[in-house]
Amino acid sequence: MKYIFSPQHWRRGVWIGLAFILMTGASTAAELNTYLRPGAIPQPSNNLMTPNRVKLGKMLFFDPRLSGSNWISCATCHNPAMGWSDGLPTAIGHGQKILGRSTPTILNSAYQPLFMWDGHARSLEKQALGPIENEGEMAQSIDNDNGKLISLLAELKALKGYRDAFEVAYPGEGITKKTIAKALSSFERSIVSSDAPFDLWIKGEKQTMSNAALRGFTLFEGKASCVKCHSGFNFTDNGFHNIGLEDATDAGRYAIRKVKILIGAFKTPTLRDVALTAPYMHNGAYSTLAEVVEHYNLGGHATENLSPNIKKLNLTATEKTDLVEFMKSLTGEITPVTYPVLPAE
Ligand code: HEC
Ligand code: HEC
Numbered sequence: 001m002k003y004i005f006s007p008q009h010w011r012r013g014v015w016i017g018l019a020f021i022l023m024t025g026a027s028t029a030a031e032l033n034t035y036l037r038p039g040a041i042p043q044p045s046n047n048l049m050t051p052n053r054v055k056l057g058k059m060l061f062f063d064p065r066l067s068g069s070n071w072i073s074c075a076t077c078h079n080p081a082m083g084w085s086d087g088l089p090t091a092i093g094h095g096q097k098i099l100g101r102s103t104p105t106i107l108n109s110a111y112q113p114l115f116m117w118d119g120h121a122r123s124l125e126k127q128a129l130g131p132i133e134n135e136g137e138m139a140q141s142i143d144n145d146n147g148k149l150i151s152l153l154a155e156l157k158a159l160k161g162y163r164d165a166f167e168v169a170y171p172g173e174g175i176t177k178k179t180i181a182k183a184l185s186s187f188e189r190s191i192v193s194s195d196a197p198f199d200l201w202i203k204g205e206k207q208t209m210s211n212a213a214l215r216g217f218t219l220f221e222g223k224a225s226c227v228k229c230h231s232g233f234n235f236t237d238n239g240f241h242n243i244g245l246e247d248a249t250d251a252g253r254y255a256i257r258k259v260k261i262l263i264g265a266f267k268t269p270t271l272r273d274v275a276l277t278a279p280y281m282h283n284g285a286y287s288t289l290a291e292v293v294e295h296y297n298l299g300g301h302a303t304e305n306l307s308p309n310i311k312k313l314n315l316t317a318t319e320k321t322d323l324v325e326f327m328k329s330l331t332g333e334i335t336p337v338t339y340p341v342l343p344a345e
Contacts, residue, residue: 032202037233041110041189047125047182049189052169057187059165059340060180065155067138069094074131074184077103080337083276084191089284094139100250102284105277108270110189111234117266117282118253119240124185129177142177152180161343193272194332201329209329216326219319224296226323228309235271235330241307242266244300247283263305275331289324 043049060066064073077091078084084105086092091099101117109115109124121127131137132152142152156162156175163175169186170179197208198217209217220226231237240253242264253262266282280286286295295301297320299312315323 034232035198035202037192037199038111041192043110043186043189044123044125047185049186050169052165053183053186054190055340056165056169057183057185057190059162059342060184061187062340063342065342066132066140066152067094068140068149072138077137078106083107083273085277087278089279091137093137094135097136099136101282102279104269105273106188107191108193108234108272110192112236113238114267118256119267120256124188125178125181128181128184128188142180153177156180159343160345165343194335196272196332197329198326199332210325212322212325213329214326215319216322216324216329219315219323220326223319224313224315224323225309226296229268230271236268238268240265240267241309242305243295243310244302244306245281245283245285245295246301247285248302248304250282252282261305261307264302265305265307271327271330273331273334275328276334289327290320293320293323 041049047053061074061078064071064076066073072094077086077093079086084107086103088103090101091103093099104117113122115121115124115127121130129142132140133142140152141149145151145154153175156166166173166175166179166183169183173179195203197213200208201214220230229237229239229241240262242252242261243266245264248264250266251263253265253267254260256262274280274289278287278289280289280292286292293315296310297313297315300306300310
C-alpha cells in the first residue's frame with residue numbers, strides 16, 4: 001500500500017529535528033516545525049477519501065448491527081465523547097467479556113503506519129474487519145451464515161439504504177469485505193486532531209500556553225527526554241518500547257517479531273488529546289497523567305528488558321506538574337460529532 005506521505009519520510013524529519021536539539025540545546029523554529037500537522041491527511045491511492053466514503057464509513061462505525069449481538073458498534077469502544085476510547089482500563093466486548101488490552105483512540109490513525117498495541121495490523125484496511133469477527137469483541141461472522149446468525153454481508157445487503165450508500169461510495173464494487181474495510185478506514189482517516197493550545201503557540205499565538213506548560217515542554221524535550229519516543233506532529237515515533245510497566249504478562253510486539261528487545265514492548269501511543277483518554281497504557285495501569293509522570297520519574301517499575309531510554313529522572317514536584325500541564329496543552333477543542341441516521345430498511 002502506498003502512502004502519499006510515507007512514515008519513513010517524516011521519521012527522517014524527526015531525526016533531523018532531534019539533531020537540532022542536540023546541537024543547539026533548545027528548540028529552534030525549524031525544530032518546532034516537526035510538530036506541525038502535515039499538509040494533507042495521508043491516504044492510500046487505492047482508497048482515496050471522498051465525502052461519500054467517509055459518510056458510509058461513519059454509518060458502519062456507529063452501527064451496532066456490525067456485531068453478532070447487534071448491540072456493540074465500533075463506537076461503543078471508540079466513543080467520540082471519550083476521545084474515541086472508552087474510559088475503561090481494558091475493553092469490554094461481546095458477552096461482557098473483559099479483554100486483555102485497553103482501547104486506543106482512533107484519533108490521527110491516518111498518520112500511523114502500524115496498528116494495534118503490538119502493531120500487527122499494517123493498515124487501517126487490514127485492521128477494520130478484525131474486531132467484527134473477533135469472538136471477544138463483536139463476534140459477528142462477515143460472510144458465513146451459520147444457522148443461528150445471519151452474516152454481516154447478508155444483513156447489509158438486505159437494507160436498501162446500505163445498498164445505495166455502497167453504490168455511491170464504491171460504484172460497481174458491491175457490498176463486500178473489501179468495501180466494508182475501505183469505508184470504515186475512510187471514516188477513521190477523517191478523525192484528525194484539532195489545533196490544541198500547543199499548535200496555536202507554535203503558530204505564534206504566544207498567550208495560549210501557560211508558563212507551567214511551557215516549562216513542561218522544555219522538560220519534555222530536555223531533562224525528561226519524552227521526545228525520544230513521543231516525537232513529531234503525532235507525538236509518537238511509531239516504534240515499540242518496553243517502558244517497565246509492572247504487569248509484564250503480555251509479550252507485546254515480541255509475539256509479532258521474535259527479537260528479545262521487543263519482549264513487553266508496545267507501540268508508543270499518540271499524546272494528542274491525551275487528557276481525554278484515561279486510563280493509560282496498554283493495560284490501563286494508570287488513571288491519571290500525574291501517575292504516568294511518576295512512572296517515568298521512577299525510571300519504570302519493572303527492569304526486565306527495559307528500554308535504555310527509560311531512566312530515573314529526579315523531577316521536582318513542580319517539574320512533574322509542569323509535564324502534566326504540557327500534555328494537557330496537546331488536547332484541542334473537541335469537534336462535536338453528529339450521529340448518522342442508520343438505514344431502517
Ligand atoms: C470491544 C471493544 C472494541 C470494539 C467493539 C472495537 N474496538 Fe477497536 N480496539 C479495541 C481494542 C482493545 C484495541 C487494541 C487491541 C490490541 O492492541 O490488541 C483496538 C484497536 C483498534 C485500532 C488500532 C488503533 C491503534 O492506534 O493502533 C483501530 C483502528 C480500531 N480498533 C478500529 C476499530 C473499528 C473500525 C471497529 C469496528 C469495526 C472497532 N475498532 C471495534 C477495542 C474495540
Ligand atoms: C522509550 C520510549 C518512551 C519514552 C522515553 C517515553 N515514553 Fe511515554 N510511552 C511509550 C510507550 C511505548 C507507551 C505505551 C506503553 C505500554 O502501554 O506498554 C507510552 C505511554 C505513554 C502515555 C500513555 C498514553 C496512552 O494513551 O495510554 C503517556 C501519557 C506517556 N507515555 C507520556 C510520556 C512522558 C510524559 C514521557 C517523558 C517523561 C514519556 N512518555 C517518555 C514510550 C516512551
